[in-house]
Amino acid sequence: MKSQKKLSFIEEARRNQIMTCAIEIISSRGYAQASLAQIAKEAGISKGVISYHFSSKDDLIEQIVSDLYESGSTFMTPYLAAQTTALGWINTYIEKNVLFMKSHRKHVIAVTEIIFHARDEEGKPRHFRNIDTDATINVLVKMLHRGTMEGDFREFTDFSARVLAATIRSAIDGLSFQLAASLDLDLDAYAKELVTIFQMAARKV
Amino acid sequence: MKSQKKLSFIEEARRNQIMTCAIEIISSRGYAQASLAQIAKEAGISKGVISYHFSSKDDLIEQIVSDLYESGSTFMTPYLAAQTTALGWINTYIEKNVLFMKSHRKHVIAVTEIIFHARDEEGKPRHFRNIDTDATINVLVKMLHRGTMEGDFREFTDFSARVLAATIRSAIDGLSFQLAASLDLDLDAYAKELVTIFQMAARKV
């Protein structure tokens, strides 16, 4: 038991080291530069180690993505669950998304890079948001309609709600790209501005 | 501002053919699929022809980008020049940007793909918007401040204007990604919604 735990600890440490190095390269130099050779060089190990700890490069990349989703969910969920109104939910959603970016800067940049590069075998984008089907947009749409019923938001058609939801997501996704280009962004202030912008854009007139 | 007038008719035609094929591949199958071999195959020519007409692959890619910027500018300028208020200018900017996407769908998708892939020698993103220096954002910021003076917009600090400007650009850039995923988007309606959203977000309370 003790030996297993220790070995598992080493394995876990290596996996984290490799993932951290991959994130470092992807966030600073882009997805295309993140070859196994570059990642291994950054980590000071041989290429084979990566293959030993991850079944494939895709596996490594997927781990980086799902790791972020997991910590994002863990971070966001309590805040969102505490909200009692749609207005509060959306404001919190925007604000906490941005603040999460602040604490996971490189990881978020890396995952954004990954998502915008991931293609299926035919070259079709794997993760681009389809305004009619994207899960995140659907949740935002539902909240916008709820906000209308609660008297905080203006009337929305399904389409107008979807466009606003997509615009909120674009603002957050776009911020991730800005992060890769701007090192000294004040994200607390940025979050407040975004909350203001979308609160005004959605509110009852 | 053509760089060289010496291009013969045939040469010009070949360049356009190659660029069109590259745009077709990049927009439909993604940047990674756009190898010279694939582009040549699509065009029904040999790889050498591309090298003959473009000094490098980067040169071809840059031409595709600057071509779009040129036609975008040609399309947008008269509409924007006709505006007498900042409010009108920004509404027009948003609306006509979206309509331009409608008429240059594949080219816009391709350039968006390129922009999010292009890196300099060190791996730094070549085109990501820096909120403090990006030319487009600067123009929007100027217009937002003018709108305040004209009594149509709320008060903005430099930072709050920059965040709103960046959000407008993110909405438009993000729409380009959606275009690659959603075939049947009603762009006229989408433009109107975006105009409404940002008019509300900027207006004087």
Place this chain on the structure above:
Amino acid sequence: MKSQKKLSFIEEARRNQIMTCAIEIISSRGYAQASLAQIAKEAGISKGVISYHFSSKDDLIEQIVSDLYESGSTFMTPYLAAQTTALGWINTYIEKNVLFMKSHRKHVIAVTEIIFHARDEEGKPRHFRNIDTDATINVLVKMLHRGTMEGDFREFTDFSARVLAATIRSAIDGLSFQLAASLDLDLDAYAKELVTIFQMAARKV
């Protein structure tokens, strides 16, 4: 037309050169040694050239196999077509098979190597002779039965004919392996001995 023919000639020459080098390596050092790097080294070219002329390593290997089948068929067919009895046909089949090995020594050794190494994705042998379904065995079985009717061969059950047919093929296949180990085999004499052996094994008592 002339230019096409000339270029096609160069291409043909390179393909033959590559195939010849691959045959040389496979026949002398075995299938496992025949990496693209080794073949390219033997040919004094870069690995890329092979990929340029063959769509894949499998393609190159398949060409080597089908080339031999084609020349084998071209060589054998007239002799076999000239035979009027089953006895003559089988004697000729054995004799000419061995003589063909004499003139295509390395190629035959290489293809035997290839055939005995080729596996499908699950590792199942692709070309091992199934006594009940192998096409070559089926032809020999038919001839054995015909020879019985013509009064030259003893009576065969289907099974006993199949075992004899398989034994004839094993003798020829096995000779190919011997060729890889024995440089100075007298194949004309060997052919005569095999003819004698199987004539005695099949004849009417």
Place this chain on the structure above:
Amino acid sequence: MKSQKKLSFIEEARRNQIMTCAIEIISSRGYAQASLAQIAKEAGISKGVISYHFSSKDDLIEQIVSDLYESGSTFMTPYLAAQTTALGWINTYIEKNVLFMKSHRKHVIAVTEIIFHARDEEGKPRHFRNIDTDATINVLVKMLHRGTMEGDFREFTDFSARVLAATIRSAIDGLSFQLAASLDLDLDAYAKELVTIFQMAARKV
């Protein structure tokens, strides 16, 4: 002739387990699939264990071969020793070889695979039969000549005896390849047919 008596019971068991798993993989999926990783996985142990018990992969492979030779010899010797004539000896040799295959099916298939893949450092085949030097062929040649003296076989030159001996071996070796492709072969009947074939091929006219 065991080389080392020091092997503990556990060590012996482990070696057998590893060899059995290697035989299973080689016989069912081919030599190329038999990486140490696959063998270790099949055995449910780590790769290191194999290296611990065998000095190298080649050592493991050689053990599988010599193990089969040893049990083959143990099985065959009493039957052959009981024969008083060359005719009886050769018939028994063929029949018992085939029956041994029946009882050691996978092991025989695996060893046949190994023999046709094993090469020395220079790539020369390690086990292909040289008609002039192969020990098994030499024994059969001696028996054929004895059979002539005993009045059962026709006259043989050294060469004609060697070809017949090689053909007998090819028939048996070839049967092993068939075993890998045909699951339901009646080996008792097959043995009888082979005895008939070679008795007829060798007999006095």
Place this chain on the structure above:
DNA sequence: CATGAATGAGCATTCATTCAT
């Protein structure tokens, strides 16, 4: 005895680019 971890060489393949014709 056994393991997990790591290595480094080798694999087939793809790529942008160059060049003689």
Place this chain on the structure above:
DNA sequence: AATGAATGAATGCTCATTCAT
């Protein structure tokens, strides 16, 4: 003006082997 041919570096991946624990 255009091409086919060739290059050499880089890619993700697998492998037998080694070694500290």
